Amino acid sequence: MHSGQPILPPGRASVFYGQGQPFELVTQPVPMLQPGEALVKNLYTTICGSDVHTFSGRRFEPPRVVLGHEITGDIVFLGQNHPGIDLRGETLQPGDRITWAIFSVPPGNDAPREDIPQKSSNLFKYGHALATDHDIFNGGLADYCILREETAVIKISQDIPLQVAATISCAHSTVAGALRVAGDVAGKKVLVFGAGMLGISCIAMCKEAGAEWIGAVDVDDRRLAFSKQFGANAGYNIADGIPTTLPWPEADLVFDMTGITKAMEAGLDSLRVGGVAVWIGAAFPNSAVQVDAQKIVRKILQIRGLHNYNFDDFLAATAFIEANYRKYDFAALVEKEFTLAQTEEAFAYAVNNKPVRAGVRI
């Protein structure tokens, strides 16, 4: 049977077997695509905070997994019945540089609500799937990625630096979702807890959305310095704990990227009347947040949560990066670069040096 799929050299994949186990670089032939799939040559993968959590044993994945879900690459081949268009209606063809959503909803599985596709049943997530002898190209730390049927793809310019393009599909899209659930940002005073990739992206997006004032809260002066380069008016280092009298002004909007109980509690205490707290960091089990219900009621506060993002957020994040990658030095946030064969070193660096991101050039 002839599908027109080009014969390609076998691809490498860096397989993770669990905390404390060495990565294994395996080589496998590229399988024939199923209908609706697309083959991508991965070019760059950034190591997300959740990858680091997995590496460190704080989060659990299948026993054999190719990590990495902040990826960019070029289309090699579109399988039979692939629609050949991206999320913006642009034609797709081999050679196109793309970003794609971290998840794919298998056909026949409905979203719980139209604007929450990321919570559909049987969701497939890149960089989180079991690696098998027949299906290993499903994450970022490999030469190839096979995009499942109905994966949302966006064609992007090759002018966007690879290390910036890679971060669209997790960090920036999640932050675009956080701004969506936050509501109007223009003219608001904003506090951002946690100045890693999500926090810094949030600061830049709030700045571009017309926030009146933005404060960054973190425990690391280097990250607070980045925050100011990306639009924060002030940075607050709380490495010694959060003072009883809060050192920052009251805010209309508080974003929590930390998932740390004390930070979320301080965030609620920082809100002025009518304020909104958006929580996206608490994607891991932690102790319960103490909420003074009377304060929520009397100050008319709202808490809104978000996990991952929807297709509108993915579009908004891509448009944001296209409009701003020359204005803000997002490439500088990928503080060190490694090769695929150096996956182990890349993770060790991410754990020990806590860069905003470590990058892997494939």
Ligand SMILES: [Zn+2]
């Ligand atoms: Zn991520």
